Amino acid sequence: MSSASTPTAPGPAPDTALTTFLTAHRLAEPGEAGEWAWMRFASRHRPDSVPELLAHDPEAGLFAMAYLPPERYPVRKAQLLYGEVRVATAAAVGELLGSLHAASAGDAALAARFATDDNFHALRIEPHLLETAAAHPALRPVLQDLADRTARTRPALVHGDVSPENILVGPAAPVLLDAECAWYPAESAESDGALPPVPEGPAGPRQERRMRSEDREDGSPRTEDTGDRRMRRVVTGHDQEQRADSSGLAELIEPDGMHATPTVDYGIVLQGEILLELDDGHRTRLSAGDIVIQNGTRHAWRNHSGRPVTMAFVLIGAEPGA
Incomplete structure (x- = not known):
């Protein structure tokens, strides 16, 4: 048996594009x-x-x-x-x-x-938002706005x-798993990270959680008893059931809806559109997919869309002034 080996053609050169991208x-x-x-x-x-x-x-x-x-x-x-x-x-x-x-x-x-920032833009914002906006021009303003707000929100x-x-x-x-896109957005001179204020829509019917409400002439909310005890409990915010469900929180809600809690609040808009109002009068419109993190901020939620809004909240206890 011959010990000579049969010559073989060299294999294809390895593709270094991925390695180059990961390193860059x-x-x-x-x-x-x-x-x-x-x-x-x-x-x-x-x-x-x-x-x-x-x-x-x-x-x-x-x-x-x-x-x-x-x-x-x-x-x-x-x-x-x-x-x-x-x-x-x-x-x-x-x-x-x-x-x-x-x-x-x-x-x-x-x-x-x-x-x-460059990594997150290349792996998340550009392929998922900007490329989609380019493929669907009718959606471009919405997707571009979402990309811009994502890039400038730095909590x-x-x-x-x-x-x-x-x-x-x-x-x-x-x-x-797989945290290769981990990102702490950088500060920039162009934006302070706050979402831009938007004009308040016309007064009219609105819904917050499971309640129906409208504004009085002085701008304060006026609730309407819908006949559903679950709705009435959310509207008033101070009955015995809600106190039991959210002990220590329901009592903090003021008559106009403003409240502040000794917590770090993580809020996600799952469906619909809502205004976040701060006690200095600043209002920010939020829609499905938006995320808000607040640290003991005095605020209220206003729904002027005429449609239900669904939100998910995580409240984490914090030391006041910490």
């Missing part, structure tokens, strides 16, 4: 990779919500995490595909994100470490890709 956007480079840094941050505040971190090679830009068996940590996307929809899981994810955002809010060191460190395929439903808490 600080996703794979010597030092502490962005995803590893986000995992370390999350593990300090919510250790049950990220895999155990085992090893990190900063020179190679690699790290290792503990394996989580799928029978104990099913992927959220798989559950949804099989029709398994659990409100408790969605609420747990919202609570987790709210706590991580609150832990990072105002942290200058985190803001400097995760100043990945906290965000994961950047909390989609069902990156959520494991753990026995103790949701577990988040």
